[in-house]
Amino acid sequence: MVSDTYFGVTVDDPYRWLEDVGTEEARAWLDAQARYSRSILDALPHRAPLRAEIAKLPSGTPPLSQIRVAGQAVFYLRQDARSDVAALVVRAATDGAERVLLDPAGIHGAAQSTIDWYVPSPDARSVACGISQGGAERSTVHVIDVDSGNIVDATVAGVAFSFLSWLADDDREFRSFVYHRYRDVPDGTPPNEARLNSHSLLHRIGDEPRQDVVVLARELNPHLPLSERDRPFMAMSPRGGWMLALVSHSALGLRTTEFLTDCTLYVAPCAGLADPASCHWRRVAQVEDDVVAYALSEETLYLVTGRGVPRYQVMAVALAEAEAQRPRVLVPESERVVEAVTLAGEHLLVRDLDRGIARLRRVPLVGGEAEEVALPVEGSIWEWAAHPERAELLLRLSSWTVAPRVYHCDVRSGDVTDTGWIPAPCLDLASVEAHEVEVPARDGTSIPLSIIHRKGLRLDGDNPTLLTGYGSYGYPLRPSFEPELLPWYERGGVFAVAHVRGGGELGREWHEAGRGLRKETTITDFIDCAEYLIAHAYTRPERLAGEGISAGGITVGGALVRRPDLWAAVVLRVAQTNALRAEFGANGPINVPEFGSVTTEEGLQGLLIMDCYHRIQDGTPYPAVLLTGGMNDPRVDVWQPAKMAARLQQATTSGRPVLLSIDEQAGHGIGSTRNQRDEELADKLAFLLDHLVAATPSQA
DSSP, X not given: OEEEEETTEEEEETTGGGGOTTSHHHHXXXXXXXXXXXXXXXXXXXXXXXHHHHHHSOOSSOSEEEEEEETTEEEEEEXXXXXXXXXEEEESSTTSOEEEXXXXXXXXXXXXXXXXXXXXXXXXXXXXXXXXXXXXXXEEEEXXXXXXXXXXXXXXXXXXXXXXXXXXXXXXOEEEEEEEEOOOOOTTOXXXXXXXXXXXXXXXXXXXXXXXXXXXXXXXXXXXXXXXXXXXXXXXXXXXXXXXXXXXXXXXXXXXXXOOOSEEEEEEEGGGGGSTTTOOOEEEEOGGGOEEEEEEOSSEEEEEEOTTOTTOEEEEEEOSGGGOOOOEEEEXXXXXXXXXXXXXXXXXXXXXXXXXXXXXXXXXXXXXXXXEEOOSOSSEEEXXXXXXXXXXXXXXXXXXXXXXXEEEEETTTOOEEEOOOSOOOSSOOTTEEEEEEEEEOTTSOEEEEEEEEETTOXXXXXXXXXXXXXXXXXXXXXXXXXXXXHHHHXXXXXXXXXXXXXXXXXXXXXXXXXXXXXXXXHHHHHHHHHHHHHHXXXXXXXXXXXXXXXXXXXXXXXXXXXXXXXXXXXXXXSOOOOHHHHTTSTTSGGGHHXXXXXXXXXXXXXHHHHOSGGGOOTXXXXXXXXXXXXXXXXXXXXXXXXXXXXXXXXXXXXXXXXXXXXXXXXXXXXXXXXXXXXXXXXXXXXXXXXXXXXXXXXXX
């Protein structure tokens, strides 16, 4: 037993020893848990038929993703039904034939390799491709020659995030790029120090990485101050005249180059790379400006900012110092939440969120009002891609019941047409319907709740129901096509998504309402949504399950320990459960601005609200719980679900199992193969059906 005392509060931690997963004792415990869980899950009566059904369904991962436009070419990742991982493909133009550039399955021998991200050069002659193994998200950059498909440079290892920008040499050939990397640290470095003092470097194709020049780093340049926790990223303007330094002070979302939090932005002429130590950086936005997205032209920086406007607006900042002036409002705040902007020819395109539904507007750069672009799907814009000098846009759209499709938008006319790049799915979701309702929270606030189920479902309180939620970072849960849930719907299952405070569905104020000392609101919003489903006869506690993924573990784990009577089962996937100890992990320091720190009394009180591990009570009849973890997870350390499982197993008196499923070759889910995703899904659905349909604990 380890005990810590913070500001007079003593906290006992009986499973601290599990944090060192490299010890023989911890390793043996994890291995035993994995074997036990596997034996239980494999024996579940629903698992084998579910696994067979899932194999016949389209993958929940879209068959086409990460669309990029460069030169006259279009790039994207393609994963068809026969592939375990996605391959990088190229089209010479939007109407050209598709050609595979790189299949990562053949790289690094037998190791599980996936493409984390990629960045084509502006002339579309080269592609820098970040590849990692086992979901670790520490990429090695492979540079591919587009004409030949050959790898011409594969030496830059340990690259973090997709902030990579190409540079043109004097002859306008793109042979160099800047990238971000964590420093190599000595063995024995404490985990929470391993990612400090990161930097951006300049690499020339063919050079040894040890020759790369540091261009952004702490104490390198007096015009650009950095703390040891800050991460300095870079981006170049389309024709290479200007560069943007984006200093991240806290954690970024999964859409790293588009979903920003707590950033300071600087601009400088690209000529400053010749002498990085004396480059004159000009600050154009600070943390208080709440910049969440940007677009960069050769003359102007467009910022989506929430300063003074909780649903965000678009500001235009002149890049040239001679023209520097007060930023002007280009798109004012409205009832919608402005999410992102991009440039396409003579227009700025604005992506909005209208109570969870995606909208698109175009704004003439020469001046004029924003105009609506009608979309063929009432759902989500999952990604978009445009060339800054061409009036066309590519969009990937889907909804709860509409499969993803890629559309081409003529920005001048506003016409949107299906490219046909994604074949129609071989399943029919016409039998499934989605409803959007408002749930009155206990403080009177209306919480959006999405409910999806089979048409004609009887509301008799007897339907197995899975409720999920997130509620952190200001990240919204959007309508997403989940074909893998078809077996759930066919068995009478209900799937519901609680858009709790702490997320970003309704803008900055929605995020702030569930942050820090207000995190209890996030958890009670989730509980109130569960009680709504019961009160309106969708389900009852014996048929209700909660699911939390990653930071959603704070929300759902919090609901589990506060109301164990409300759930028949709970699934916590790669979930944060031990918030008091999170900052001592490798990814912990950068998350302090979002969650807080035990070094301040206010931070401690907030973390005590979020920490479900420390709220477990001995002698409590907890529901059945399935926890998952990846040994290579760079975001949530595997000891978090491990400690939660150990504590629940010790405390529960219900007779229902607490299982810990560990994947040796997985991380946070990013980079998992189709087989890994399908196996995990079969485990989850079989586990839920067993405990949401079982009449008594003895049958579980």
